[in-house]
Amino acid sequence: MTEEDVLSEFRASGALLEGHFKxxxxxxxxxxLQCARVLMDPMRAGRLASAIVAAMPRELRGEIEKVVSPAMGGIIIGHEMGRTLGKEAVFLERPGGTFELRRGFDLKQGEKVLLVEDVVxxxxxxxxxxxAVAEAGGEVVGLAALVDRTSDEVQFDVPFYPLVQITFPTYAEDExxxxxxxxxxxxxxxxx
Ligand SMILES: O=P(O)(O)OC[C@H]1O[C@H](OP(=O)(O)OP(=O)(O)O)[C@H](O)[C@@H]1O
Ligand SMILES: O=C(O)c1cc(=O)[nH]c(=O)[nH]1
Ligand SMILES: [Mg+2]
Known part of the structure; x- marks a missing residue:
């Protein structure tokens, strides 16, 4: 999928919003980018997940033992990535303000995790x-996302695989x- 194909999917589903957002x-x-709208068609969600997986190096794909996503936005795309990779997909929640695995989800010590977000x-x-993954004993081996909205200053300790990069400006409250x-x-x- 080209970047223009991905943006067409966002436009077609009314997921590219304009206004004033916090x-x-x-x-x-x-x-x-309201990814929930782009993911509400299960066939489209599956296509986008497969495209993210296809862009990841084969060696990394083979290493992944579990997919972990931060709720809410990461859940659907994480689940579809799990389907594509043939691995279980679980999610983190923050009812108390800090991400944690709940609902009986857990990680083995050293389990290799692909973290999946909708937008970064x-x-x-x-x-x-x-x-939170490290706290639960897992080892994050990569970060995947539908959309990369980061600026150049943002760095991760693991390889980052976004499907598309879109640099819309963001502003601090006082600017x-x-x-x-x-x-x-x-x-x-x-x-x-
Ligand atoms: O890179 P960041 O600056 O942290 O922003 C990206 C995060 O923001 C959104 O989640 P949000 O916290 O709005 O909640 P949601 O997933 O429940 O929609 C999105 O799903 C990412 O998790
Ligand atoms: O930074 C965010 O919170 C964010 C940006 C965006 O475009 N879409 C989204 O779901 N979250
Ligand atoms: Mg989120």
Whole structure:
């Protein structure tokens, strides 16, 4: 799949939103990729997951023992990646503010994990999820995502495999452009 093919899937499903959004990090943006809309068609979700897996090196694919995703956004794409890889897919939740495995999900000591996100912007959620995997005994061997919204400063300790990179600007609360500040803000994600 080319980058334009992926963006067409986002446009076709009404997942490319324009307005004024408060992101998980607290930063603001005039653009939001609502991945839940792009993933609501199971066939499309499967196609996108297969495309992410196809872009990963064969050696890494062979190493993965389990897929772990941060809820909510990572769950559907993580599950579809698990299907493509033929591995179990579990998810992390943060009812108390910190990511943890619940519902009887666990990891073996040293189990090799592919972390799967829908969108990565500042990378904070991914890093918190990696810390939770380590805490549970797993070893993250790679990070995969549908969309990479990061700037050049964001670095990870493991290889990062986004399907598409889109650099929409983001702004701190105290540096909003006047035209953005004039639009009422919505916060689509679930981080408190
Ligand atoms: O790289 P970051 O700056 O951390 O932003 C990306 C994170 O933000 C969104 O989740 P959110 O916390 O909004 O909650 P959700 O997954 O429940 O929608 C998205 O699903 C990523 O997890
Ligand atoms: O940074 C985020 O919270 C974020 C950005 C985006 O475009 N889509 C999304 O689901 N989350
Ligand atoms: Mg999320």
């Amino acid at each position: 992101l998980s990090s607290g930063r603001h943006s005039a653009h939001y 912007t500042t990378g904070l959620s991914s890093k918190e999820a990696m810390a 909003l452009p006047a035209e953005l500040a004039a639009i009422p803000v919505t916060k689509p994600g679930s981080r408190k």
